[in-house]
Amino acid sequence: MxxxxxxxxxxxxxxxxxxxxxxxxxxxYAQMLNELVxxxxxxTELGDWGFMPPEPDALRAELTSRSVSMLGAFVPVALRxxxxxxxxxxxxxxxxxxxxxxRGADEGFPxxxxxxxxxxxxxxxxxxxxxxxxxxxxxxxWTIFAQGxxxxxxxxxxxxxxxxxxxxxxxxxxxxxxxxxRFLDLTDPTLVGLVFDTGHCAYGAGPGGCEAVLPALDRxxxxxxxxxxxxxxxxxxxxxxxxxxxxxxxxxxxxxxELGQGCVDFPAVVDWLRRRNYQGWITVEQDVLPGLGTPRDxxxxxxxxxxxxxx
Numbered sequence: 001m002x003x004x005x006x007x008x009x010x011x012x013x014x015x016x017x018x019x020x021x022x023x024x025x026x027x028x029y030a031q032m033l034n035e036l037v038x039x040x041x042x043x044t045e046l047g048d049w050g051f052m053p054p055e056p057d058a059l060r061a062e063l064t065s066r067s068v069s070m071l072g073a074f075v076p077v078a079l080r081x082x083x084x085x086x087x088x089x090x091x092x093x094x095x096x097x098x099x100x101x102x103r104g105a106d107e108g109f110p111x112x113x114x115x116x117x118x119x120x121x122x123x124x125x126x127x128x129x130x131x132x133x134x135x136x137x138x139x140x141x142w143t144i145f146a147q148g149x150x151x152x153x154x155x156x157x158x159x160x161x162x163x164x165x166x167x168x169x170x171x172x173x174x175x176x177x178x179x180x181x182r183f184l185d186l187t188d189p190t191l192v193g194l195v196f197d198t199g200h201c202a203y204g205a206g207p208g209g210c211e212a213v214l215p216a217l218d219r220x221x222x223x224x225x226x227x228x229x230x231x232x233x234x235x236x237x238x239x240x241x242x243x244x245x246x247x248x249x250x251x252x253x254x255x256x257x258e259l260g261q262g263c264v265d266f267p268a269v270v271d272w273l274r275r276r277n278y279q280g281w282i283t284v285e286q287d288v289l290p291g292l293g294t295p296r297d298x299x300x301x302x303x304x305x306x307x308x309x310x311x
Contacts, residue, residue: 004107004279005273005278005279005280005281005282005311006042006043006069006106006281006282007040007041007042007043007281007282007283007284007303007306007311008041008042008043008044008045008069008071008281008282008283008284009036009039009041009043009044009283009284009285009299009302009303010044010045010047010228010283010284010285011029011032011044011045011046011047011048011051011052012047012285012286012287012288013284013285013286013287013288013295013298013299013302014027014031014032014035014288014295014299015027015288015289015293015295016029016032016047016048016051027295029047029051029052029053029062030062032295033062033063033066033068034066035295035296035299036068036299037066037067037068038296039296039299039300039303040300040303040304040307041068041284041299041303042067042068042069043068043069043070043071043106043281043283044063044068044069044070044071045070045071045072045073045074045113045283046070046072046073046074046095046098046099047073047074048074049073049091049094049095054098056098056101056102059098059101059102060101060102063102069104069106069109069281070099070102070103070104070109070110071106071109071110071111071226071281071283072099072109072110072111072112072113072165072195072226073095073096073098073099073110073112073113074113074115074167075088075091075092075095075112075113075114075115075152076115076116076117076118077091077092077114077115077116077117077148077152078116078117078120079116079117079144079145079148079149079173080116080137080141080144080145080148080173081144082144082148084117084148085147085148085151085152088148088152089151089152089155092112092114092152092155092156093155093156093159093160095112096112096156096159096160096162097159097160099111099112099160099162100160100161100162103162106281107279107280108163108225108280109226109280109281110162111162111163111164111165111193111195111225111226112152112153112156112162112163112164112165113164113165113166113167113195113226114149114152114153114164114165114166114167114192115166115167115169115172116145116169116172116173116174117172118169118170118171118172118247119171119172119247119248121171121172121173123135124171124172124173124175125171125246125247125248126244126246126247127246128170128171128175128203128204128246128247128250129170129203129204129206129209129237129240129241129247129250129255130206130207130241131175131176131179131204131206133178136173136176136178136179137173137179141173142182142183142186143186145173145174145183145186146183146186146187149164149166149183149187149192150187150188150191150192152164153191153192154191157191163193163225164191164192164193165192165193165194165195165225165226166183166187166192166193166194166195167195167197167200167228168180168183168194168196168197168200168201168204169197169200169204170200170203170204170247171246171247175200175204176204176205176206177201177204177205177212177216177219180194180201180216180220181219181220184220184223189222189223193223193224193225193226194220194223194224194225194226195224195225195226195227195228196216196217196220196224196226196227196228197227197228197230197285198213198227198228198229198230198231198232198264198266198269199228199229199230199231199232199255199256199262199264199285199287200228200230201213201216202231202232202237202262202263202264203232203237203250203255203256207237207238207241209232209237210232210234210262210263210264210265213264213265213269214265214268214269214272217269217272218272221276224278225280226280226281226283227273227278227280227281227282227283228282228283228284228285229259229266229269229282229283229284229285229302229306230256230264230284230285230286230287231256231257231258231259231260231261231262231263231264231266231286232255232256232257232262232263232264233254233255233256233257233261233262233263234262234263236250236253236254236255236257237250237255239253240253240255248289251287251288251289252289256285256286256287256288257286258286258298258301258302258305259284259286259301259302259305259306260305266305266306266309267309270309270310270311282311284299284302284303284306286298286299286302
C-alpha cells in the first residue's frame, strides 16, 4: 500500500458522539488521543464542538505533542430547513477556521464533514436501516437541502480554502443508495465531495446491504474524497429490523462492530482504493454510546486488522 494512504481513528470510537444528550460519561479528549496513539493511529477528527480545545494554540499543542494530524470535523445541519442554513453556515465557519488554524502538510486535509442533522427526525430515526421511498424528501426539500449544502461548502472554501465532504448517515435524509446519488446529482462536483462510510452504506442500504458497498464506490467514483471504515454486524441489523429498533437502539446493540467482525468486505474496499490510487486518509469509526464498549482494546484490534490488509 502506498505510504500516502494513512490510517486514523475518531472520537466516536471512544463514545464521543455529536448527538444531543450524548455528552455524559464520555472519555475525555486527552485520554482518547493518548489511546489513539498508543493503538497505532496517526490522525483524528475533531469530534463535536467543545470536545477538544476550541482555541487554535491549545489544540495545536495537543496534536503536535502526539504527532497526530487533524483530518476534519463533523458538522450537522438541518439542511432541509432553509431557516437553519444561516446558523449552519456560521457554525461551519467557526469549525473550519479552527481546522484551518491547525492544518498540517497533508494534501487536501483537513476537511469539513457536513451532514444532515441526523437522529432528529422521529420517522427516519425509528426506521434507520429500513427507510422506504415514502420517507424521502420531496422535490422541493431536495432542492433546499442541496442549496444549503452548497452554500455552506462555498462559504467554507472562500473563507478558509478547506474542502467540504458530505457524510451520508443512517437516521438522516441521506441514508439509502438512492438518496446518496440524488444528493450528488443535485450538488456541484467541484464544490461538494463525499465521505464514503462503509458501515452507514451497508446498514442504510437495507437487507443485504453489505453487497451494496462496492457498487456504491464504483457509482460515486470521483466524488469520494475521504473514507470512513466502519463495519456492520448483519445479525444485529436483521434483529434491529425485525424488532423495530431505532437508530440509537441499533448502535447500543452493536450494529457497528469491530472491523472484520461484520459483513463489509474490507479487502475488496482496500483493493478498490488501490486501483483508484486513493491518496487520502481512511478513518476508523466504530460508533459506541458513551460508557459502552472497550474503546482502547477495540481500536487496537481494528488497527491490527488493517495492518493485515496492508494498511
